[in-house]
Amino acid sequence: MVTESPSTFWGLRMDLPPSPAALPDPLRTDPEVIAAAARRDIGALFAIAHRFGVSYNKISTACGIPAERVGRLARGDGEIRAIDVIERVADGLRLPGDLLGLSARPWEQFAPSIVTERANAHDGDDPMKRRDLLRGALAAGVAAPGLPTLTAARQRLDAAFANTDHADLEYLEGQAERYSYGYHGQDPHAVLGALADDCTNVVTLLDRPQTAHARRRLAHVGGQLAGSLAIVMHDVGEHRDAQGWFATAARAAGESGDGRLGAWVLGRHAMVPLNYGAPGRAADLAQRARYEAGEDPSAPAALAAAVAARAYAAQGDREQALAAVADAERLMGQISPQQAADTWTGYPRQKHLVHMSQALTLLGDTSRAYAVQAEALSLSRSPSLMTRALLAIDRASCLVHDGEIEEAAHTAAQAYGTLPAGYRTGLTRERALALYRALPQDARGRDLLRDALAA
Template sequence: MVFELAHEAAGISYNKIAEACGLKAERVGKLARGDGTVTTLAAIERIADGLRIPGRHLGLAARPWEKSASASPPRMEHQNGDDPMKRRNLLRGALAAGLTGAGAAALTAARQDLDSALADPPTADLSYWESTAERYGYGYNGKAPTDVLSGLVLDFDDMKPLFGAPQSVKSRTRLCHVAGQMAGMTAIVLHDLGDHREAHAWFHTARRAAGESGDTGLHAWALAREAMVPLNFGAPAVAADLAEQSRSLAGGQPSAAAALACAVAARAHAAHGNRDAALAAVTEAERLMDRLTPQQAADTWFGYPEQKHHVHLSQALTILGETARAYATQARALELSRSPSLMTRALISIDRATCLAHDGEPEEAARVAAQAFGELPTAYRTGLTRTRALTLYRSIQTSPGVGQLRDVLAVSAA
């Protein structure tokens, strides 16, 4: 039956079957016509190995090539080139012959292979990496961005072997979820350091991993976070498009990703000069913020805490010239944390300085921004903070009394 199916359904010649199985072609032809039987264990094993028939189909133990993912392909694959198609034809022929014998064995083997893939073997490594991603999710915690970045990259290198190892469907999903989180956090740090090209590349990787994990919330989060790269580096139209994609993916139900997407969209539309869209996005972000669960509002890179909310609205309202509302949200952002991160405090202060400039106080604006930027450690005087401070300086550089801000910017550039 096996030789007949291989010859008739898969189109493999008796000569090639004989060569693969270590038999004479004449003997293969007779066996295919039902003239004779194979009785020795050695011959059955040669047939199983030559035709790559799993041992369980012929009453044998698992063959050596079944136990190794790196086993050499069967000889007939090299000779025929289109072995996958011949395998399909072989299976089709077995099933056409009925749901007994070879057909039943094929069905059983397919089900057992699927069950094996769906089984969840011990995943201690995955649990470790999930806890590692959670730990990174709490942000810088006083560490310099470059230190956090080096830790992430080194951990990725350690995690890499998992991607080449056999994984159950469930484990692969978990692995992709962790990879999406860690790639997204790497992108955040690169963005904060001012490397927008690499940040975009890592966000793209994060979105691919999130998409494979099936977590639309993580995918939407990565899009919203990626939108902040062009937003902070001079491409608000691109940022608005990414933010709106994130809003669409996140949906209208309250979630950290949905609220973040609305807040970033508000900033992007404001920077692009679309006032109505910006104000509408501010309103929607506030609506979602009021409905988040404590877990969704957790103070992590994946949550959307109230302080982060006010930091985003501060920027949007500052750009829109809504200074009264901006001052209030800046004060609230600082009030919500006794010790906001160095970068957060500096960005809020620069927003306040920008509002002062808008209200006709360029000298005070320069003083506030110079103090905020000048007090930052050297590792933080780059990327986003420098971009914001430089943008403010350019808007007031012809005004008297702005030399202090010019000087601290010059020192950081040296």
């Protein structure tokens, strides 16, 4: 061993940028660490580091892997095969490259105490001598300490062809599915932050060389995440940014080659101009979505028909609106249970009824509108905050149409005024404002809705 000088710590020169997850010298020569590194069992290495006091957050920072995934790997859930990620782990934990079957890491020249004992295990670093040692060891049926094993060589070759971190990609696909289940009572602004982080993770993977298959998967998950982020932007009232995110989601969907994803993005995009005063633009986007979805019944096809119905109704085109309502009803009855899943990408019956409520309300067909509103509220014990508020404001609009002005004002004020602050923006505010403007100036109860909007 070399003698530590006052300017070194754990064998590292102080002018070497420190790693928050660097393993102490004794651990680097520990048989358990050496065995885990030879297997390239990154999860086991993380578990050992954590056991000796290195937090998952420090490992995450040092290795560039989300902390949640670091924890899952340490518990044996998943694996890492991509060479570039394994190199980041070697650098983050300060493990010499040869332990993991890698070339010497750039920082090793500054850390003599780390490599001195390793150098004693094999006669120099001459490639010919290392090759002869490996051949001799294989001929004798034993493994050469510190040399890449055949398994490591196969893993490197396999990773070179795969050239992506499958576990990172699978994690992001799982995140996209999780977001699709909606807010679950979370403040939309908190959901925005989490979505933005995961979109950044997609960009990180896209910046690396990928196989064509992996890039299509990344494009698909990128389209889902960008579309979900656009939905939240729309809901909180940032409609200009929402349109930009939907455009990005459409480009990602196009690269993924998934027509249904493209149709879903267009259908959801159409809801932005629809809810913010441009029904003609909404009708155009909805028609494009219907074309993209094709003839087969699907969630995007049903959504596009429902949004088209609302857009035509908002334009006063009663004939086309009623035809689109009929199409949406037909498709709702034909889609599979999987397509009718209660997610942002699915088209459950409750979501369908919310769209029908708005379309029928705009058409002045209040008897049918009241019926679908009641059915929508009965389909779950606890409808989402957004769903309950929008249905109540639709009901208030129907009451205005039927001359029940005071009850309409009270209904809307109660629905909007009891929403948490994070939900009194964007779409719900636009609907409540539209109703407030439709009330006569001298309407009883109008001041209640005015106060709720002012708050």
